[in-house]
Amino acid sequence: MIRVALVDDEPLARLAVKARLACHADITLVAEYGDGVTAATGLATVRPDLVFVDVEMPGRNGLDMLAALPRAERPLAILLTAHDSFAVRAFDLAALDYLLKPVDDDRLDEALDRARLALPYRRLDAARPAAAAWTRTFSVRVGTRTVLVDAADVERIEADGDYATLHVDSRTYLVRERLQALALRLDPAVFQRVHRSSIVRLDRIAELRALTNRDALLRLRDGTLLRASRTYMPALTEALARRNGVPATEPHDPTHIA
Template sequence: MIRVAVVDDEPLARSGVIARLAAHGDIALVGEYGDGTSALDGLRGEVPDLVFIDVQMPGMSGLEVLAALPATLRPMAILLTAHDSFAVRAFELNAIDYLLKPVDDDRFVEALERARRLHAYRCMAPVAPEPDTRCGQSAYRTRFAVRIGRRTAFVDATDVEWIEADGDYATLHVGAHAHLLRESLNRLSRQLDPMHFIRVHRSTIVRIDRVAELQPLSNRDALLRLRDGTPMRASRTYIEPLLERLKGMGYAAR
């Protein structure tokens, strides 16, 4: 679960971000603030993982709020702004992205996906000097119980090559077999180890080491091909984290 705070002096802008966050089950809203001073006090007390924060506010700006927080308490930040001329200072303060107002839905999802990925890496980093107490101890799914006729079989997560949405359910693809799982893709995306599985489309999750080829398309989407030859489309909303993961594993786009 990612603990999130929202800071914006415009009530409509603040409520718009909160409404978008409500669609994501792995997000817990821990605070909302209408000015920099109250935000600074609130963020010191709640210590969220991520903050959506307006850059320009009366009194104390969003960047000033972040700068006033000790580095150990400073959350990841997605900046809300009408301008993009503050990049250097912003990224010194742990800002991972910015959203231009009015906020575009696709860019919102893209920024949130980046935060999810970084949060997961923080929690699992083996070289961290000490554990992040905000990460919790929840384990990722290692097995799935699936129905095959009248019997129940157990599928190891390591054997799953890709998963696709099937209405309110999901289908696990394991070799030549497909198993219907009575869980939504959104729920599964929060239960799978992000070091091994990555979402590439709103209806598709793949096991990263099963990707054999990636071909960029003109609209910023990409065509993937798995080791067994299965083709699938990767949406531009998810393409950046996918490219970063593939690059880290030695793959190159073709």
């Protein structure tokens, strides 16, 4: 059972998240707070496994609230926000994922899956899975042969029903695994899901262009154009910022990636 706390100054937002969490049999809500000051005190006592935290709150914001907790007592965190840019320091506060408000059901399910994977390691005093846990190679069938594809050579992955298509240079390989399951096994410092139907290797992104609905258009280095959904933009923006060692910014204008 995963013990979860919820911190958000908006009662309706808390109610919406609670309703979604109630659909998961292995989740139990142990506490909820309406401000960062009360939450910092309460979480130190309740000691949940996972906390959903609103980033923007009056008084002490969500990031400051997490930072106030001793590292050894800090739960895994999933951040909630109405904006799609963050301080890179969030990664130092055990932030597993970012959910844009209003929270999308599929994205919340993905975030909980990440927590389920990370918690066994956290309970062994490791904040994240060891590097060896990430997928290094894919075993794929090519005719009568079995081919090992190095994950480092994969440029992007596209959903294809119960399968996923690996794009490697000009070649494609079909893997019998759903995209959502693959996303959880890939190193987030290297790969990021940008849409329900696609995962991209970060070093293949050449440009982000903001769209009017808060989605973004990605241009890869080979000229491929992909749409990045607004629900995946916070994690993508943070991953790119962390990779480049600069503060994360929302792509209001065309952004070229070094």
